[in-house]
Amino acid sequence: MQVLGFKEATSSEVFGEGNYKLVPWISWDDWNLVRESLFSSSPASIDLALQRISAWRSRGCVPVIIEVTASIVETQQKDSYFRDGQSGSDLLAENMLTMLYCMTIMRLVNGIVEKTRKKNEISIGEAADVIGIPRMLIDIRHECSHRDLPSLRLVRLASRKALDWLKDYYWEPQKMAIPYPGDQTANFGKEIKSKIRELAFSLDVKQATPSDSPVIKRKRSKKHINKALKNVLKLYSSFPLEVVSILLEFLLKAQESADVANSSQLDDWKPLIIKWSKKEPDMLLSLLGEVVHMIETREALKNESGEELKPEHKSGFPRTEHLSYLFKWLVGNLKDLKPSRRKVATTETVNSPKVKSLPKSTIIHLLGKCLTVSSLGNNHHLASAASVLAQMTGNHTLVQKLNKLASLHASNTNTVSEVVDIYPDSFYNHEEMFIKQSAQKLEHLKQKLSHKSGTEETKRRWSVVKSWKACPIGMLPCDVGSLGVVPVLDIVNEEEEEEEKKSCGKREADCPLVVLDDSNVKKVKCCGEEDGLFGLMIGGLWKSVTEDEVMNIASAVRILV
Amino acid sequence: MESLRLHTLKKNPKRDPVVQFRLPADRRLCVLFFHKTLTLKDTNMAIASSLMEVEECEAMDIYIPEEWSEAADVIACSGGQTQTLTAFICGPKNSGKSTFARHLLQVLLHRHKRVAYLDSDVGQPEFTPPGCLSLTVLDRETIDMRIQPERCFFFGDISSKRDPEIYLTYIYALYDHYIKQYCQLPSASPSNSGVPLIINTSGWVKGIGYDVLVDMLKHIDPSHVVNICISAKSKNLPSGAFWSQDGDAGAITLIEINSARQDSLNRSVLVHKDSPHLRDLSIVTYFRQCFPSDMNMRSVKEIAQALAAHPPYEVSMSAVNIKHLHCEVPKAEIFYSLNASIVGLAVDPEGSEHLPRCVGLGIVRGIDTLRRVLYIITPVPQNVLEDVDVLLQGFIQIPTCLLQVHGCVSPYMASNVLPGI
Numbered sequence: 001m002q003v004l005g006f007k008e009a010t011s012s013e014v015f016g017e018g019n020y021k022l023v024p025w026i027s028w029d030d031w032n033l034v035r036e037s038l039f040s041s042s043p044a045s046i047d048l049a050l051q052r053i054s055a056w057r058s059r060g061c062v063p064v065i066i067e068v069t070a071s072i073v074e075t076q077q078k079d080s081y082f083r084d085g086q087s088g089s090d091l092l093a094e095n096m097l098t099m100l101y102c103m104t105i106m107r108l109v110n111g112i113v114e115k116t117r118k119k120n121e122i123s124i125g126e127a128a129d130v131i132g133i134p135r136m137l138i139d140i141r142h143e144c145s146h147r148d149l150p151s152l153r154l155v156r157l158a159s160r161k162a163l164d165w166l167k168d169y170y171w172e173p174q175k176m177a178i179p180y181p182g183d184q185t186a187n188f189g190k191e192i193k194s195k196i197r198e199l200a201f202s203l204d205v206k207q208a209t210p211s212d213s214p215v216i217k218r219k220r221s222k223k224h225i226n227k228a229l230k231n232v233l234k235l236y237s238s239f240p241l242e243v244v245s246i247l248l249e250f251l252l253k254a255q256e257s258a259d260v261a262n263s264s265q266l267d268d269w270k271p272l273i274i275k276w277s278k279k280e281p282d283m284l285l286s287l288l289g290e291v292v293h294m295i296e297t298r299e300a301l302k303n304e305s306g307e308e309l310k311p312e313h314k315s316g317f318p319r320t321e322h323l324s325y326l327f328k329w330l331v332g333n334l335k336d337l338k339p340s341r342r343k344v345a346t347t348e349t350v351n352s353p354k355v356k357s358l359p360k361s362t363i364i365h366l367l368g369k370c371l372t373v374s375s376l377g378n379n380h381h382l383a384s385a386a387s388v389l390a391q392m393t394g395n396h397t398l399v400q401k402l403n404k405l406a407s408l409h410a411s412n413t414n415t416v417s418e419v420v421d422i423y424p425d426s427f428y429n430h431e432e433m434f435i436k437q438s439a440q441k442l443e444h445l446k447q448k449l450s451h452k453s454g455t456e457e458t459k460r461r462w463s464v465v466k467s468w469k470a471c472p473i474g475m476l477p478c479d480v481g482s483l484g485v486v487p488v489l490d491i492v493n494e495e496e497e498e499e500e501k502k503s504c505g506k507r508e509a510d511c512p513l514v515v516l517d518d519s520n521v522k523k524v525k526c527c528g529e530e531d532g533l534f535g536l537m538i539g540g541l542w543k544s545v546t547e548d549e550v551m552n553i554a555s556a557v558r559i560l561v
Numbered sequence: 562m563e564s565l566r567l568h569t570l571k572k573n574p575k576r577d578p579v580v581q582f583r584l585p586a587d588r589r590l591c592v593l594f595f596h597k598t599l600t601l602k603d604t605n606m607a608i609a610s611s612l613m614e615v616e617e618c619e620a621m622d623i624y625i626p627e628e629w630s631e632a633a634d635v636i637a638c639s640g641g642q643t644q645t646l647t648a649f650i651c652g653p654k655n656s657g658k659s660t661f662a663r664h665l666l667q668v669l670l671h672r673h674k675r676v677a678y679l680d681s682d683v684g685q686p687e688f689t690p691p692g693c694l695s696l697t698v699l700d701r702e703t704i705d706m707r708i709q710p711e712r713c714f715f716f717g718d719i720s721s722k723r724d725p726e727i728y729l730t731y732i733y734a735l736y737d738h739y740i741k742q743y744c745q746l747p748s749a750s751p752s753n754s755g756v757p758l759i760i761n762t763s764g765w766v767k768g769i770g771y772d773v774l775v776d777m778l779k780h781i782d783p784s785h786v787v788n789i790c791i792s793a794k795s796k797n798l799p800s801g802a803f804w805s806q807d808g809d810a811g812a813i814t815l816i817e818i819n820s821a822r823q824d825s826l827n828r829s830v831l832v833h834k835d836s837p838h839l840r841d842l843s844i845v846t847y848f849r850q851c852f853p854s855d856m857n858m859r860s861v862k863e864i865a866q867a868l869a870a871h872p873p874y875e876v877s878m879s880a881v882n883i884k885h886l887h888c889e890v891p892k893a894e895i896f897y898s899l900n901a902s903i904v905g906l907a908v909d910p911e912g913s914e915h916l917p918r919c920v921g922l923g924i925v926r927g928i929d930t931l932r933r934v935l936y937i938i939t940p941v942p943q944n945v946l947e948d949v950d951v952l953l954q955g956f957i958q959i960p961t962c963l964l965q966v967h968g969c970v971s972p973y974m975a976s977n978v979l980p981g982i
Contacts, residue, residue, distance in 0.1 A: 020975065023973055025975075026972050054890065060897060063982045065982055142792075177979050320719040329894075460943075462875070463943075464872055464874055468873065470969060473924065474900050475972060476928075484969075489896040490893070
């Protein structure tokens with residue numbers, strides 16, 4: 001063992017950085033949900049809030065003020081006065097209620113006043129006055145600790161007053177102080193925009209300077225670029241999502257102002273993208289992820305309404321064509337970036353594993369997404385982008401398959417055009433994509449199977465995760481981009497799952513695609529593995545299949561492709 | 562019935578004005594070094610030289626007054642044939658219990674091959690991260706090796722007040738384990754006989770803490786009790802055999818000594834220690850072991866950064882039991898409670914009367930409810946981990962420095978919290 005960290009002299013220096021505070025809730029949404037449910041009139045949602053607060057309590061860092069609020073509400077739930085219509089074993093006897101109310105009020109006064117009072121300079125009463133705690137609560141605290149137990153009617157009244165005060169003192173002001181995502185983008189949006197613009201401008205200037213200009217000027221501009229780049233990078237590290245979306249806005253604007261065919265406007269941005277990505281390769285990937293996501297959303301919208309959205313800008317969404325072109329363009333940039341990064345990797349052996357391992361899984365993920373999306377529209381931009389991506393993964397069979405697919409697509413559109421004209425002409429393309437994907441997935445499954453049967457050794461309970469991306473503690477790593485994702489912490493219930501399946505099935509039935517589709521592999525969206533059984537998404541439903549079934553499906557697919 | 566009183570202080574032990582003990586992480590540091598060296602003087606040099614490299618270097622001589630060395634010698638020499646040597650060290654906060662215990666350990670290791678150390682100071686233990694109660698056996702050869710406790714329980718809080726009963730159960734179980742392994746089987750394993758035991762206690766000597774201490778003393782029945790006193794009399798434990806009803810110490814040798822550091826008026830100079838900071842540091846040091854020791858990581862920040870990127874262990878939710886030691890968590894809320902918290906990794910015992918044995922701590926760094934797996938960071942090696950089937954949750958707070966890595970701030974670190982709440 002080594003000695004560590006003794007550089008840090010004071011605790012505040014190391015541990016109290018910024019205005020961050022350790023809280024038991026995972027997000028302000030979580031907090032807000034509890035706030036709303038706690039003060040709602042429905043006993044069921046109040047119960048939900050109380051349960052969540054008891055989970056917070058078990059984490060050990062709940063503010064007293066929340067604990068006290070929960071205790072008052074919980075006691076009121078046991079009081080017939082606040083729960084008329086409720087009778088029976090849930091309710092408590094009068095003197096029990098009185099004691100609970102008294103204890104909570106005592107904890108409220110002592111716990112909250114103690115925080116505001118410095119040492120013992122002033123009395124509890126005076127300190128309570130300063131923060132406006134109702135006098136009644138102070139009296140009850142005194143009364144029940146030193147004299148008789150107050151009457152139930154009094155403490156009931158006090159509990160109501162206490163709740164009102166707690167709302168005024170904490171819950172409402174805190175709600176107002178929450179940074180809403182919208183606000184944040186508005187606040188930082190301007191800054192991000194200006195910084196990106198600055199960088200773009202400085203790069204433009206450099207390009208514009210003729211080669212015979214004085215060296216000094218060049219140097220200065222270089223300095224300027226570096227500074228601007230640093231600013232942007234700094235912003236990116238703290239608000240990656242916002243920065244990416246704003247950059248995307250810029251790019252789309254640049255592209256729209258020009259024609260689709262004319263890419264000169266977009267190419268102006270190339271140096272910026274390249275410079276940036278060299279420093280932060282993640283950025284380009286996040287950008288790509290975002291574009292695919294936008295295409296996906298757009299296509300989903302289109303499918304749902306069942307028709308093309310006529311005016312392009314009505315929904316505020318850029319056209320799929322634009323997006324796909326942008327995607328292709330960005331992939332081109334990514335490709336340009338790669339060799340240079342490799343050069344770096346050979347010289348800097350320390351950093352190389354980190355940099356190298358990062359993109360591969362992400363690229364494959366992007367490719368997958370790109371394929372799913374491109375199947376929905378006839379999209380040669382995305383198809384070519386996909387093949388570039390495939391080449392980048394260095395997987396030759398993948399490239400070949402993609403080529404085959406493209407030729408299949410071409411022949412299909414020629415021969416069966418009369419069948420297709422009822423449906424979106426992308427239909428066959430769509431089907432091929434799915435079958436191809438299914439083939440890939442099944443191959444993967446088969447590999448897993450053979451691997452499993454080959455090494456049937458004792459299954460290990462604990463295993464180190466094979467690939468992992470850095471992400472904050474309490475979050476899960478994200479496929480695309482540098483930030484993690486906030487996990488869903490609700491326990492997945494069996495019944496809920498059933499319901500989900502039903503609704504999922506209904507939605508599938510509405511879709512015209514399924515009606516025609518009579519192959520026994522409809523949609524193999526995803527595969528999991530659990531206890532020797534495999535879960536397959538077939539026709540929108542999760543089904544468990546045995547190994548033999550998987551093999552059967554696999555062979556069927558091979559014939560098709 | 563012999564009561565040694567060494568604190569009469571007729572002669573003032575020579576006191577060096579430079580003597581200081583102001584190191585922020587004194588405990589941790591000394592733990593790291595004391596077993597490497599044979600004398601305390603060397604220890605000081607080791608600490609000093611290690612700190613030369615870091616920015617701030619304070620004077621940090623560990624001062625052992627004559628009174629203390631005499632007491633330690635008395636204990637060491639009293640090697641009775643009748644009873645195994647058991648030294649119970651108690652006293653108020655910051656009186657130097659751990660320092661004395663370490664000194665005694667050094668002295669005993671000169672005479673004995675191995676020495677057992679029962680640590681009941683659950684807030685700032687010597688050989689384990691906070692929240693653990695452990696029995697550790699040390700020998701002269703354990704140089705440069707990670708000391709693994711012989712037996713460890715996860716109490717899950719930094720003070721016994723949360724549950725004094727279970728706290729005592731753990732302590733008794735550790736002591737009984739020591740008796741069974743090192744005192745009752747002289748014929749089976751002669752090497753195990755004659756292993757003296759040092760018991761260190763927490764500084765909570767008033768109220769419930771006092772009751773707990775008395776219960777411990779009654780159960781353990783040590784051969785020596787060392788009561789360290791400070792000048793503020795009201796904070797001390799009572800003098801004499803406070804644990805027995807008639808004030809008779811019986812066969813127990815009671816040694817009362819003064820705290821090491823006193824000013825010119827014989828007042829104890831107490832070191833103000835930032836205990837939460839020390840605890841955080843201790844936890845960070847523990848998780849530092851996830852990485853090879855030759856990896857260059859000097860600051861807490863670097864370790865936090867590395868931990869955020871460290872590939873965790875993956876374990877299926879169905880393979881482990883999740884249990885909160887001190888409160889009831891609604892079933893549906895388990896993961897809200899568990900995410901980003903520190904857990905004790907324990908092995909469920911076969912028999913019902915046995916207690917879950919703890920093999921180390923882990924950080925639940927992420928939960929995937931869809932894949933039904935937990936991601937856990939721990940320095941515990943995989944072969945040991947394989948037996949772990951219980952995750953014990955307690956109130957050991959995860960250090961906030963691990964949650965606010967640059968560019969990787971945990972969702973549990975919220976900004977915009979109203980001030981003063």
